Every structure is written in C-alpha cells, then in structure tokens.
Amino acid sequence: MSNDEMDCKTALSRRELLKGAGKISAVGSLALVSGTGLGLLAGCGDTATKTVTASSTDGATLPWPYVKLDAASLKQVQETAHDNWFKGFCAFATFSGIVTQLREKIGEPYTSFPMEVITFGHGGTAGWGGTCGTLVGAGLAAALVAGPKVGEEILNDVIRWYTDTELPIYMPDKPKATITAVSISNSPLCHISVGKWMKKEGVGFLSPQQMERCGRLSSDVASKTVGYLNMEVDKQFTAANKSQVTLNGMPSQNNCTDCHGTNIPAVPTPGGGESLIESS
C-alpha cells in the first residue's frame, strides 16, 4: 500500500518538524514515520532504519538485531523449516526456520519470542485457505529483522516471487515422502496454491505428499526471505515491486481471471483519504 504522492522532501520535513518539536526522540521519530508500512519513505534513503542495532534490547522497538546468515546457516534455516512443518505447519515452520538461527547467532530478544505464536497462520489462517502461512511467517520474521516498513517491502517481493515461481525447490536431508510435481500458484492464497499442486500430484490434503510439499515450500520461502534480509543488512535491498494497491487500485492478487473469469469488476479510482493517515 504505497503512496507515491508524498515525496521524500515532504516526508523528511515532517520528521524534522516532529524532532524539533521535541515530541519524539530522533530514533523514535524515524521508527514511527517509517513504521506505518505505507512505503511513504521508499527511496528516501532512510538509512537509519537499515542500521544493525547490535546492542538494542528494547523488545518493543523494531528493528531487532540481525547478522548476515552464511550458506551453512541458510542450510539450517531450510532444514529447520522443513522439519518444523511436521511440528506446527507452515507459518511456524517458515518463521522458526529463520528465528532459530537468530536465537543461535544473536540470542535475545529472539530467545524470548514465542515462536508458536504464529502457528495459527497455517492453511491460510486456521485452515481457511487465505494467505499461505509461509508468507505470514516470513512477514513476521522480516518485520522483526527489518522493521515494519522495509520488512513489508521484502515480504512484497517474496510474495511476488512465490506467485510466479515453480515450487517447491528445496530437497531436504530427510524428506518424509516422495513428490514429483512442481507448480506455479499465481496466487498467495493457500487454497489456490495447495489446490493446484495437489491436483497436479494427484493427492489430497493431509496426504504425506501434500505435507512434504508444504514442508519444502516453507524451506523455500524462509530461504528467499533470508536472502533479502542479508541484502538489507548490507544496505543492498531495494524493493523490486510496487505494492499491489498501487498496481491494481485495491488489495488484490494478479490472477484476476482465476476467480472472476472474463467478468472482472471495475476497480474504482483509489484515494481521497490519505490525509487521514497519521504518519507519526
């Protein structure tokens, strides 16, 4: 949900105004102004939110510390994600794949973060077939590591990749079933993503094959997310995709005909309420 109408100069001026008024500390103002996830400051060179804060222990303030995960650690992310699918399903799997490494490499505040809190994200949120749990788990991890604004830009690129890519890719050390199919979901929705794959593989839900596929998918999404987090800590991440609302005029996927057929409803021109959004 980006708003391209507010340019960097306006956003930065507002932040300086807030700081000058003494209402918000320097760090606080940066966190608040950039923390809405609106992408208002995208491209504004807001390097302060990209700094690794190795010593911060104030859990309530994002981002949290991060260290680049090397190839060996990334392998562990993928293995943990796959294996943990069979303990708590996709959202827990993806999230814990990443956070387990951060607990080992950094410790607090990750160690005290209850990883099972995101378990409900499985099956598109409590099995309702909505947003794939891997993406919710990835979003939570990205927000912790990169803050809500950049974390969402990372998530947006992960979701676009998820919808456009033949998956799964990862081959775990200990697969629990043999699977052959790969599929492109064209959608971030569990119902569509797992539905298309199951049809291709010829299996049902809660079959060993579906479980193994979703386990590997958790590895893939966790791995893709870590790739972006590694770029971000090097100040090398730039969002490749605009927000879906910017592109389509409302929250939406890109596979309109999959559900609407040829009868895609017109989308009213968005906007008009931007002044109601509080950026700080």
Added chain:
Amino acid sequence: MSNDEMDCKTALSRRELLKGAGKISAVGSLALVSGTGLGLLAGCGDTATKTVTASSTDGATLPWPYVKLDAASLKQVQETAHDNWFKGFCAFATFSGIVTQLREKIGEPYTSFPMEVITFGHGGTAGWGGTCGTLVGAGLAAALVAGPKVGEEILNDVIRWYTDTELPIYMPDKPKATITAVSISNSPLCHISVGKWMKKEGVGFLSPQQMERCGRLSSDVASKTVGYLNMEVDKQFTAANKSQVTLNGMPSQNNCTDCHGTNIPAVPTPGGGESLIESS
C-alpha cells in the same frame, strides 16, 4: 486443521509417556502437546492450558498472563483499534487494540512485545487481498493470551462470525467519515470483504469511507476476540465450529460458488499422513 481420529485417551497417554520419560516438564509437555494447533486435544479437558499464569515471565512460553477485560476496558479496546487503524491499518489496529489494554492491566511481557510487527498483515497481507488483517491481528493476540491451540479455536470462531455477520457494527467516539453500508463478506479475504462493502457504499479503496469502515471492522474483530478470551479465562470457552479442513476436506472458505461458480472442483478425500505429525 483438526484430526478427529486421535481420541483423548491416545493423546493423554502420549503425554504421560513423555512426562514419564523425563524428557519434558509437566508444564512443558502440556504446552507442547497442545501447542501444535491441530486440535488433537479438543474436548480432552486440558484445563492446564486454560489456567491464568499471573506470574509467568518466560516470554518464549505461551500462554501469557491475562485478566478479564470489563466493559470499560472493552470500550478502550474498540476505541484504540479504530483510532490505530489510521496509524498502521487493520492488523496493527486489531492487535494493538487488545494488547494496549493488556500492557496497561498486566505489563510485561506485553510491554516489550513489538506491536508493529503485525503491521504487514494489512490489506490481506501487504495489500495482496488475502486473509483480512483484522483476523491476523486477532489470531496473534489470541495465541499470546490463550496459547496456539485454544487461540486458534477462538480465531476459528471469530473468522466464522466475521464471514456470516453484517459489519461493521461499532460506532467510534471520533469517526473520521460517515458511512452507511453494512455487508456480509461470506469470506475472510480482504479482497472480497472490502470489495463487497465498497461496491455497496459506492466508494474506492483509500477513500475516507473505506478507511472508516475498516477502522470500525478492527474494533468489531478486536471486541469479538476479547469476548472469547474473557470466556476462556473463566474456563467457559468451547469451540463452536469445527475446522474448515474437517468440514470441507482442505483449507477453504464456505462461499465456494463466489469464485468457482457452478464448477466446484471435487475435493480428494483428505488424510493419510497423520502419523508424520509430531505432537511433541
């Protein structure tokens, strides 16, 4: 994603076996066995997970402490949720509406929990129109307060209510726009939920009216969730609905014809992989 095939006797026997083997502490075994969100222990009278642990400060272990929120506090939940929509949108709004009260009434570990972490849930996850952000925010809060298993049962009932109810209901103290329409979504997806409402109201996305509607929806979902949490702390909550996977055979909504029309694909018989799930 419930598995009705494992009866209480089997589940309890497994838990006793784990405790006897000395592998997991009594509290730990209960948390782990019931923590998968599978609903395996639904109806098993697992009262230990429903106990209010007023003194627990181990953030990594769920559930966290909770106190019943009275009518005045519930009003605050609704007001905060509505007003916070305009700071961070629906997932942050719903979640912070609840957690702000818990920070005031209880303090830690809620005080150190970064509420902005769930901001990405807006617009159906980063604006992709998937699971409504209010439901993701509610799920996160319910998991913190009631643990992943009961929290998901609560979320499941909230989602069912969300899909079947004319919304929004709440009238905030400080509305930011006048709206007239109410709608039934029949779906937990943002794209469908906000789409149907906007069509009825005759407005577009990011209009003042859409923002106000989603702000009030955040109040409604937060309020409904707190109602269940209050029941849970009194040991009075019982899940009203089975899981969608149990009902439909795969992660899914109930408005099949909205997307599939008359051509609803057959759902293969689910199951076969249950033995791969690790309950501890």
